Amino acid sequence: MMNSSISESFKSHPVQLNRIIPLDFKAHAIKLPDSHTWTLSTDNPPPVDPFTSESVPVIDLDDPNVESLTRHACEQWGMFQVTNHGIRIDLLIELEFQTRRLFSLPLEQKLHAVRSPEDFAGYGLPRISTFFPKLMWSEGFSIMGSQVEHASKLWPNDHTKFCDVMEEYEREMKDLTERILGLMLRSLGLTSEDVKWLKPKDGGSRRSEALLHLNSYPVCPDPSHAMGLAPHTDSSLLTLLYQSCTNGLQVHKENIGWAPVHPIAGALVVNVGDLMHILSNGRFKSPMHQVLLTKSCHRISMAYFYGPPVDVKISPLMNMIDHKHPALYRPVTWKEYLDAKAMHFNQAFEFIRNDVHISNK
Numbered sequence: 001m002m003n004s005s006i007s008e009s010f011k012s013h014p015v016q017l018n019r020i021i022p023l024d025f026k027a028h029a030i031k032l033p034d035s036h037t038w039t040l041s042t043d044n045p046p047p048v049d050p051f052t053s054e055s056v057p058v059i060d061l062d063d064p065n066v067e068s069l070t071r072h073a074c075e076q077w078g079m080f081q082v083t084n085h086g087i088r089i090d091l092l093i094e095l096e097f098q099t100r101r102l103f104s105l106p107l108e109q110k111l112h113a114v115r116s117p118e119d120f121a122g123y124g125l126p127r128i129s130t131f132f133p134k135l136m137w138s139e140g141f142s143i144m145g146s147q148v149e150h151a152s153k154l155w156p157n158d159h160t161k162f163c164d165v166m167e168e169y170e171r172e173m174k175d176l177t178e179r180i181l182g183l184m185l186r187s188l189g190l191t192s193e194d195v196k197w198l199k200p201k202d203g204g205s206r207r208s209e210a211l212l213h214l215n216s217y218p219v220c221p222d223p224s225h226a227m228g229l230a231p232h233t234d235s236s237l238l239t240l241l242y243q244s245c246t247n248g249l250q251v252h253k254e255n256i257g258w259a260p261v262h263p264i265a266g267a268l269v270v271n272v273g274d275l276m277h278i279l280s281n282g283r284f285k286s287p288m289h290q291v292l293l294t295k296s297c298h299r300i301s302m303a304y305f306y307g308p309p310v311d312v313k314i315s316p317l318m319n320m321i322d323h324k325h326p327a328l329y330r331p332v333t334w335k336e337y338l339d340a341k342a343m344h345f346n347q348a349f350e351f352i353r354n355d356v357h358i359s360n361k
């Protein structure tokens, strides 16, 4: 596979094996081990009634006001759900089936496809596990393009369907993400001409890059002392998430705190990524989000992280800058940003802010 921003960043910042190999969750179904016991803050408890509290907007992509709804959602929440997106429900059902099929394999078998310390592809813990003393109660599988190599290690004679479904989903996600990205940019008053560098003609090496990441959050013996996915922002331009029908995802909003993102059958969650926050010069939020666990449901989700071509520098767009709104960030490639994230995690923005001395220490 061609060198990508993501693969280059993993090579520059290898992950220790004890932050890659997941626990055998089934063997710990009764008692949470100390390695996975978190002291969770009680300052900001989840909303009392998750079904009446405020949550992210739901946008029908066929709505005549779709642009202004999108802009409002990106400015206020940095996250929204979309319906009427055109992805076939039978593809989503097959995607969920194949994902559950993967994660229900015994640990020894999943470990045949484990990520290596310098690689992003395959089975393992979330990348951000390196920043926490305790481990998360989750596992994942990362795919870019065709994942025959890893899938054939999981199912030597029976991986074709899995690979076909993942590849079809990636193609569909690419088109939909580019459509939603266009919508967001138009909502800021930009034309495709203003950002034609974002979507160069296919065929050359300057192609947008994306990663499909399957997440699994097994049932947990003590959800109030465990963490599914710790608070983070996404390092993409945009992330499209299918969360099937299990609760757990929360997004942080000023003046509200953690708000649940209720699953809606067939809907997809759109999450503004850090690079979109930079492009919009801080106008669009790249929201902090996390996943909490339950005692009875095995949650899975599929996140499609979309980013710019490898050599494109992302910086605040000209239309977003004036004397009242100076450019907040210096230009960065996706690889440079992923490196900053791999070193500084949730402080990465501070290191690319204009007038900030950059240190690689």
Ligand SMILES: C=C1C[C@]23C[C@@]1(O)CC[C@H]2[C@@]12CCC[C@@](C)(C(=O)O1)[C@H]2[C@@H]3C(=O)O
Pocket (backbone or CB within 6 Å): 006, 009, 120, 126, 127, 128, 129, 140, 211, 213, 232, 233, 234, 235, 236, 305, 338, 341
């Ligand atoms: C492109 C990327 C986003 C990601 C970091 C990465 O370089 C590859 C893994 C991605 C992932 C998937 C699971 C959740 C997440 C927070 C993580 O730990 O690894 C995201 C990363 C991210 O958005 O920063």
Ligand SMILES: O=C(O)CCC(=O)C(=O)O
Pocket (backbone or CB within 6 Å): 213, 215, 229, 234, 241, 243, 249, 289, 290, 291, 300, 301, 303
């Ligand atoms: O599982 C979820 O709903 C969230 C996943 C997520 O935030 C991620 O993969 O970055």
Ligand SMILES: [Fe+2]
Pocket (backbone or CB within 6 Å): 232, 233, 234, 289
């Ligand atoms: Fe995320």
